[in-house]
Every structure is written in structure tokens, then in C-alpha cells.
Amino acid sequence: MPPFDLSRRSLLLSGGAAALGAGLLGGASPASAASPASASASAPAPATATRPAPAAAAAAVTPAAALARLFAGNQRFVTGHARHPHQSLADLHALAAGQHPFAVTIGCADSRVPPELLFDQGLGDLFDNRVAGNIVDDLLLGSIEFAVEEFGSPLIVVLGHERCGAVKATIDAIKTGASAPGHIGTIVNALRPIVEPLLDHPGDVVDLAVRANVHAQAAQLTARSExxxxxxxxxxxxxxxxxxxxxxxRVTLVG
Structure with a gap:
């Protein structure tokens, strides 16, 4: 497909996203995931204090390199050697003129799962999209498309987490037949088709549902976005x- 030229950017930023997005819905298969071992093996050399110029940052990163960079950061976080990169005032000022995040994350809004911390990244590195249950709705899908088109981010990570409260709430609502209060029902309704078929499976149903939801949301990205x-x-x-x-x-890929 042609690069996202100035005219398309102007359309998106001036409120024409709906017109642009109307012709961009279609179906395709989701991308396959690599093993964590291969990601670790191909991890790039540790980052230094020197940051590439914002305009060149995203263009220099391939999908494989972006994934390796995230796993290298998570390894630092897990082992207590986080560097907290790109968080200085100099970085703040350099990024004020523009951003080029190397990865897009779709994560849960859970306060214990902030991507910049668990991947040991900093300002301008990740384009975060967080909502309870890491559910891809139309607004979130538009946000993700914007990041890929505008910034050229080469990697999207759908990040679920252990003991997800949104998943557990959905399981409880199905089992008890109770209605979730307020707009929490919207979350339950979105997760119900994914969670309900797993209720009779042996093992940790919450964790099975978390993994199934990660697969389902990742599949939604290419199934709904041409x-x-x-x-x-x-x-x-x-x-x-x-x-x-x-x-x-620790973060592990869901195969």
C-alpha cells in the first residue's frame, strides 16, 4: 500500500477519519507470533543514552527488532536492572516536536500493568491503548490504525495479564446470571462470547479466558481493518x- 502521505494525514487530523475509515474495513488472517526464545536470542544490543533523531527512530526498527527490544526491556525489569530510558528533560524536549513510537500496545487498564514500566521503555517509545479487558472496539481500532499510519510503528502487542478482573467479572456474571452495574455490562457483553465456551474446561478458567481473549482481540485487528x-x-x-x-x-508470548 502507498505510504501515508500528507493529504491522508491532513484528512485524518482534520476530522475526516470517518470518511477515510469507511473504505478500510475488511478481512484477513492475524499475524503469527514468534517464540519468546527467538525474540530473546535476537535482542539488540543494550540501548545507550544516545537516542536517534525522532524522524528516524521508527523507520530504523523492524517488527523483529521491535519485539526483541520489548523483551530485552522486560528482562531488565524482571531482574531488577531497569534503566528507565528516555525519561530525562532532554528527551521530553526532543520529543515535544513529534513522536515515533516503535510499538503499539493494546493492554488492560489494570493499574499493575503499565507497559512503559514492565517493558522498561520511556517517553516516545510506546503508543499505549489501555482499557479494561484489552478489548478492541471501533475507537481503539481507529487509535491503532492512526499509530501505524502516522508513525509507522512496526509492531502491535495485544497484552493480557494474569487474573484479569474484567475476565473474572464476566465469568462471575455468566455463572450467577447477574447483571453488571452501570456501563460495566458493556465490558461483560464484549467478553462473553470469548469466555462462555471455556466455562466447562478443566484448569484455571480465568487464565484460559485471558489467553483466549488475547487471541480473539489480535484476530480482530486484521479481520476488521483492511x-x-x-x-x-x-x-x-x-x-x-x-x-x-x-x-x-514476566511477559510471555501467547502461542
């Missing part, structure tokens, strides 16, 4: 699912 599917097909975008362990701090 724009994202085209980038995946071209090889300049990769979509992976992952799970964060609350007890250890």
Missing part, C-alpha cells in the same frame, strides 16, 4: 499476543 491487514501482508507490521504474569513481572 489497513492493518495490508501492512501485515507487506511485512512491515507484526501483531503478537502476550500475557503478563503479575507474580513474576
Amino acid at each position: 489497513l492493518l491487514a495490508e501492512h501485515v501482508h507487506a511485512g512491515d507490521l507484526r501483531i503478537v499476543g502476550a500475557r503478563y504474569d503479575l507474580d513474576t513481572g
Whole structure:
């Protein structure tokens, strides 16, 4: 597909996103995930204090390198060697003129799962999208498409986590037949088709549902967005699912 030129950016930023997005819905298969071992093996050398110029930051990162960079950061976080990169006043000022995040995250709004901390990244590194249950609705999908088109981010990570409260609330609502109060019902209704088939499965139903939800939300990205599917097909975008362990701090890919 052609690059996101100035005219398309202007359309998106001037309120024409609906017109642009109307022709960008379609179907395709989700990207396959690599193993954590391969991601760790291909991890780039540790980052230094020197940050590439914002305009060149995203263009220099491939999907594989972006994934390795995230896993290298998570390894630092887990082992207590976090560097908290790109968080100085100099970084703040350099990024004031523009951003080029190297990865897009779709995570749960849970206060224990902030992507910049668990991946040991900083200002301008990640384009975060967080909502309870890491559910991809139309607004979130538009936000993700914007990041890929505007900033050229080569990686999307759908990040679920251990003992997800939104998933547990959905299981409880199904089992008890109770209605969730307020707009919490919207979350339950979105997760119900994913969670309900797993209720009779042996094992930890919450964790099974967390993993199933990661798969389902990742599949939604390319099934509902022709724009994202085209980038995946071209090889300049990769979509992976992952799970964060609350007890250890470790992120693993969901195969």
C-alpha cells in the first residue's frame, strides 16, 4: 500500500477519519507470533543514552527488532536492572516536536500493568491503548490504525495479564446470571462470547479466558481493518499476543 502521505494525514487530523475509515474495513488472517526464545536470542544490543533523531527512530526498527527490544526491556525489569530510558528533560524536549513510537500496545487498564514500566521503555517509545479487558472496539481500532499510519510503528502487542478482573467479572456474571452495574455490562457483553465456551474446561478458567481473549482481540485487528491487514501482508507490521504474569513481572508470548 502507498505510504501515508500528507493529504491522508491532513484528512485524518482534520476530522475526516470517518470518511477515510469507511473504505478500510475488511478481512484477513492475524499475524503469527514468534517464540519468546527467538525474540530473546535476537535482542539488540543494550540501548545507550544516545537516542536517534525522532524522524528516524521508527523507520530504523523492524517488527523483529521491535519485539526483541520489548523483551530485552522486560528482562531488565524482571531482574531488577531497569534503566528507565528516555525519561530525562532532554528527551521530553526532543520529543515535544513529534513522536515515533516503535510499538503499539493494546493492554488492560489494570493499574499493575503499565507497559512503559514492565517493558522498561520511556517517553516516545510506546503508543499505549489501555482499557479494561484489552478489548478492541471501533475507537481503539481507529487509535491503532492512526499509530501505524502516522508513525509507522512496526509492531502491535495485544497484552493480557494474569487474573484479569474484567475476565473474572464476566465469568462471575455468566455463572450467577447477574447483571453488571452501570456501563460495566458493556465490558461483560464484549467478553462473553470469548469466555462462555471455556466455562466447562478443566484448569484455571480465568487464565484460559485471558489467553483466549488475547487471541480473539489480535484476530480482530486484521479481520476488521483492511489497513492493518495490508501492512501485515507487506511485512512491515507484526501483531503478537502476550500475557503478563503479575507474580513474576514476566511477559510471555501467547502461542
